[in-house]
Amino acid sequence: MRERLRSSSLGLGIVGVLLLLAGTVFALQGDGIIGGSSMTGVSFWIYAGSVIAVIGVIFIVLGFVLTSRSRAGGVAPVQPK
Numbered sequence: 001m002r003e004r005l006r007s008s009s010l011g012l013g014i015v016g017v018l019l020l021l022a023g024t025v026f027a028l029q030g031d032g033i034i035g036g037s038s039m040t041g042v043s044f045w046i047y048a049g050s051v052i053a054v055i056g057v058i059f060i061v062l063g064f065v066l067t068s069r070s071r072a073g074g075v076a077p078v079q080p081k
Contacts, residue, residue: 009066016059023053 028034030045039045 009063011063012059012066013063016056016061016063019056019059020053021056023049023051023056025049026052 025034026039026045026049028049029037029039030042030047030049032041034040
């Protein structure tokens, strides 16, 4: 169970970092700071990139929370009713 929790938290962290990077690039392209694509200067990408980056941060935080729980002994088992 702990190995599964660690691998899922690592996966969340990796996906979170990728989303954070992609969202940042999208937002910077939308703002015109990074040029050279059809997204450059289109304000939609500022907002979409920001939302994607925030979702990435949430995934990173969830990955850290799950990692700390797995180190602390895991999630408490669910008691049957």
